[in-house]
Amino acid sequence: MSVTFPKGFLANGIHCGVKKEGLDLGLLISTCIAKASGMFTTNQVKSPSVVITSERLRSGVLKGIIANSGCANACTGEQGFLDAEVILNELGSLLNEEPKLLGIASTGVIGKRLPVDNILKGLPVLVSGLSKEAGTLFERAIMTTDRVPKEVQASFFYNGATVRIGACAKGSGMIHPNLATLLCFITTDIEIDKALLKMALQSAVNVSLNAITIDKDMSTNDSVVIMANGKASNIEIKNKDEKGFLLFRDALKEVMIELAKKIAKDGEGAEKLIEVEVIGTEDEEQAIRMARAVVGSNLFKSAVWGKEINWGRIMSALGANSDTFDPQKVSIFFGDVKLVENGVGIEFDEHRVIKILEGKEVPIKIIVGEGKSRGKAWGCDLTPDYVFINGSYLS
Amino acid sequence: MSVTFPKGFLANGIHCGVKKEGLDLGLLISTCIAKASGMFTTNQVKSPSVVITSERLRSGVLKGIIANSGCANACTGEQGFLDAEVILNELGSLLNEEPKLLGIASTGVIGKRLPVDNILKGLPVLVSGLSKEAGTLFERAIMTTDRVPKEVQASFFYNGATVRIGACAKGSGMIHPNLATLLCFITTDIEIDKALLKMALQSAVNVSLNAITIDKDMSTNDSVVIMANGKASNIEIKNKDEKGFLLFRDALKEVMIELAKKIAKDGEGAEKLIEVEVIGTEDEEQAIRMARAVVGSNLFKSAVWGKEINWGRIMSALGANSDTFDPQKVSIFFGDVKLVENGVGIEFDEHRVIKILEGKEVPIKIIVGEGKSRGKAWGCDLTPDYVFINGSYLS
Numbered sequence: 188m189s190v191t192f193p194k195g196f197l198a199n200g201i202h203c204g205v206k207k208e209g210l211d212l213g214l215l216i217s218t219c220i221a222k223a224s225g226m227f228t229t230n231q232v233k234s235p236s237v238v239i240t241s242e243r244l245r246s247g248v249l250k251g252i253i254a255n256s257g258c259a260n261a262c263t264g265e266q267g268f269l270d271a272e273v274i275l276n277e278l279g280s281l282l283n284e285e286p287k288l289l290g291i292a293s294t295g296v297i298g299k300r301l302p303v304d305n306i307l308k309g310l311p312v313l314v315s316g317l318s319k320e321a322g323t324l325f326e327r328a329i330m331t332t333d334r335v336p337k338e339v340q341a342s343f344f345y346n347g348a349t350v351r352i353g354a355c356a357k358g359s360g361m362i363h364p365n366l367a368t369l370l371c372f373i374t375t376d377i378e379i380d381k382a383l384l385k386m387a388l389q390s391a392v393n394v395s396l397n398a399i400t401i402d403k404d405m406s407t408n409d410s411v412v413i414m415a416n417g418k419a420s421n422i423e424i425k426n427k428d429e430k431g432f433l434l435f436r437d438a439l440k441e442v443m444i445e446l447a448k449k450i451a452k453d454g455e456g457a458e459k460l461i462e463v464e465v466i467g468t469e470d471e472e473q474a475i476r477m478a479r480a481v482v483g484s485n486l487f488k489s490a491v492w493g494k495e496i497n498w499g500r501i502m503s504a505l506g507a508n509s510d511t512f513d514p515q516k517v518s519i520f521f522g523d524v525k526l527v528e529n530g531v532g533i534e535f536d537e538h539r540v541i542k543i544l545e546g547k548e549v550p551i552k553i554i555v556g557e558g559k560s561r562g563k564a565w566g567c568d569l570t571p572d573y574v575f576i577n578g579s580y581l582s
Numbered sequence: 583m584s585v586t587f588p589k590g591f592l593a594n595g596i597h598c599g600v601k602k603e604g605l606d607l608g609l610l611i612s613t614c615i616a617k618a619s620g621m622f623t624t625n626q627v628k629s630p631s632v633v634i635t636s637e638r639l640r641s642g643v644l645k646g647i648i649a650n651s652g653c654a655n656a657c658t659g660e661q662g663f664l665d666a667e668v669i670l671n672e673l674g675s676l677l678n679e680e681p682k683l684l685g686i687a688s689t690g691v692i693g694k695r696l697p698v699d700n701i702l703k704g705l706p707v708l709v710s711g712l713s714k715e716a717g718t719l720f721e722r723a724i725m726t727t728d729r730v731p732k733e734v735q736a737s738f739f740y741n742g743a744t745v746r747i748g749a750c751a752k753g754s755g756m757i758h759p760n761l762a763t764l765l766c767f768i769t770t771d772i773e774i775d776k777a778l779l780k781m782a783l784q785s786a787v788n789v790s791l792n793a794i795t796i797d798k799d800m801s802t803n804d805s806v807v808i809m810a811n812g813k814a815s816n817i818e819i820k821n822k823d824e825k826g827f828l829l830f831r832d833a834l835k836e837v838m839i840e841l842a843k844k845i846a847k848d849g850e851g852a853e854k855l856i857e858v859e860v861i862g863t864e865d866e867e868q869a870i871r872m873a874r875a876v877v878g879s880n881l882f883k884s885a886v887w888g889k890e891i892n893w894g895r896i897m898s899a900l901g902a903n904s905d906t907f908d909p910q911k912v913s914i915f916f917g918d919v920k921l922v923e924n925g926v927g928i929e930f931d932e933h934r935v936i937k938i939l940e941g942k943e944v945p946i947k948i949i950v951g952e953g954k955s956r957g958k959a960w961g962c963d964l965t966p967d968y969v970f971i972n973g974s975y976l977s
Contacts (some may be wrong), residue, residue, distance in 0.1 A: 231902075231909060232898060232901030232909045232925075233901075259894070261894065261898075262894060262909070262925055262926055263926065264926040266926075296894060297892075297893075297895070297897060298893060298894040298927040299927070403880060404880055404898065404899065404902070407898050407901060484798075484799050485798060485799055485880070485968075486797060486799045489968070489969045489972030490972060490973065492969060492973045493972070493974050495974065497691075497692075499656065499657060499692020500692070502627045502656070502657050502692060502802070503625060503692060503800070503801065504799065506625040506626035506627030506628075506802060507799065507800035512626065514627045515659070527657070529659065530657055531657055531658065531659040531693075532657065532693040569972075571969045571970065573880075573884070573969070574887060574968070575888075576884075577881055577884030578884045578885060579890065
């Protein structure tokens with residue numbers, strides 16, 4: 188269900204011919220107008236789909252969003268804007284809604300036009316099939332090289348109301364988000380002030396999607412959109428200090444972190460999830476940046492794939508990052524085994540470390556100083572399959 | 583000959599047991615005290631070998647440098663300094679020279695101590711075998727995963743004197759230099775002022791070693807050292823506007839660019855050299871940064887390996903870099919075939935582009951605006967072999 192888990196959300200996904208085969212067109216709507224917020228790629232090259240949706244979100248409300256895989260609608264110039272508008276206008280009339288209340292998200296090959304005719308032909312089927320159950324079709328329709336759909340849901344009880352959150356994402360390559368990741372949709376039935384919704388989204392994205400990297404390549408199409416339709420019927424949350432907001436913010440954070448880990452784990456060609464925690468920094472942002480520098484190192488990622496205990500590549504990656512630290516204060520742990528103390532290698536049980544490297548999830552902990560903050564980042568191993576996948580992406 | 587091509591330089595390379603097999607210890611000396619300058623990694627984690635050599639170069643003179651492969655002497659703490667000092671002191675007494683006039687460079691695995699005993703035992707053989715011819719042994723002794731030795735030489739005639747320049751380098755992985763690349767030694771017999779020598783080195787490094795990337799991983803041991811011993815007997819060059827300096831600076835630039843291209847071409851697992859030229863920027867530095875962002879993209883590199891025409895990944899990499907530009911002004915050429923105009927794909931002859939991608943050297947040209955400057959960067963394709971090599975580096 189994921190994105191249709193909260194009350195008042197419907198979705199669907201179909202094949203319409205953007206890709207040769209497989210689901211490639213999805214639609215997610217709220218049954219009433221929802222408060223909404225979004226975060227988008229900071230890449231200077233932006234898909235018209237990104238530009239249009241981010242502009243429409245300035246109003247702070249959204250009725251629904253259409254998403255396609257197989258074509259990024261990026262580097263398509265003025266035509267890319269016209270193509271997206273035509274689709275949104277037609278969708279508006281089918282839904283009997285203002286097109287301005289609809290967003291669009293695209294993912295896939297850069298530099299090709301959306302196959303507008305195929306999409307327009309698919310729209311009536313897409314709309315007529317909207318349902319709660321078809322939430323799973325939506326999350327499949329946005330997949331490209333993803334091996335598995337990625338969804339998370341959560342709920343909490345507050346002041347007599349059950350608040351639900353659902354989220355799904357696609358993303359497997361070109362993942363080094365700076366504000367957002369490829370495509371991520373979050374729904375909730377909470378009744379909440381627009382500014383608080385935005386604040387909760389930003390704080391969740393900073394410790395989740397902004398804390399993963401698969402290949403250090405930032406996409407032209409990164410989009411995260413959250414819609415809150417108030418169907419939970421809680422008393423509207425208006426104050427950032429009230430308990431309801433804190434509950435919501437923390438639940439959203441948990442949901443987004445789970446989703447981010449699923450994305451990292453499903454990185455193109457990946458066999459392992461790598462979690463790097465950095466401890467002892469001045470603030471959380473610094474810890475996340477340092478952790479992401481380690482988990483983004485091609486050399487370290489290759490070593491993890493080969494189950495090699497090469498902690499020197501962790502030191503090198505930390506040192507190449509711009510956050511300053513004292514190398515002589517660094518300790519490094521693989522799992523709970525300490526390998527480095529005061530920046531120098533110490534004796535350790537190789538068998539235990541190899542066992543950790545053989546696991547599906549490899550946890551690394553790095554103490555870099557005496558600061559009070561810590562932060563985590565996630566990524567995956569670099570495998571020959573990553574190269575095979577990306578050496579034959581267009582064929 | 584390379585580093586022993588200029589007058590008054592001798593070298594040697596032997597196996598002493600830092601590595602299991604193959605040459606692993608090299609020595610390069612000038613027959614008289616040479617003016618010298620160096621550039622070193624900006625990684626915060628620095629090998630004691632780097633720290634010691636950069637400190638000694640403050641005097642602006644050097645007699646010689648010893649270099650080992652197989653062990654980086656990095657993350658070795660205080661012991662790493664003691665180990666290097668012991669080696670340099672013993673070398674000094676064998677050469678009958680002040681140890682302060684000797685430098686050390688190390689490359690290989692991070693986190694392991696230098697095998698001091700093996701090196702000390704090897705020193706007498708290393709010193710007694712010094713010759714012009716053994717320059718080729720020196721350049722082999724510094725190799726790690728390099729498949730081929732990398733050397734360049736050049737000469738020019740000025741004011742009745744022939745000035746010679748020789749250079750060699752090692753480097754195949756952990757290559758994303760910021761000031762220098764892994765190990766690079768340059769010799770020249772020019773008579774030149776110390777400050778001018780340093781100026782010529784910096785300007786050459788900026789457009790050569792600082793313009794390549796293999797895996798975006800910056801080393802702890804990057805070192806470039808130049809020695810100028812005056813044996814060419816030219817009238818000392820003292821003014822940055824005189825013709826002799828311009829000739830030397832340009833010759834050095836050419837030598838370093840050739841060397842940088844050889845390093846990029848021999849990147850770990852690489853099958854192709856990729857040359858990216860960016861045209862139309864405000865200054866050369868910006869053009870080089872943008873070119874290096876493209877040639878450093880894992881996705882673009884994988885596409886080149888797979889001979890896929892994926893120019894969208896070039897746009898994405900340009901946009902993710904921090905230098906601002908107008909995507910609508912971008913043109914992209916593979917060889918002399920234009921694929922993108924005003925930021926949008928145009929029709930082109932696919933067969934001609936595939937032919938270009940099938941070559942050993944893939945030239946990409948990108949126009950990003952109307953600025954007067956241009957710059958080049960070099961890298962290589964990302965191949966499954968890169969992962970195989972770095973997944974079994976320690977074994």
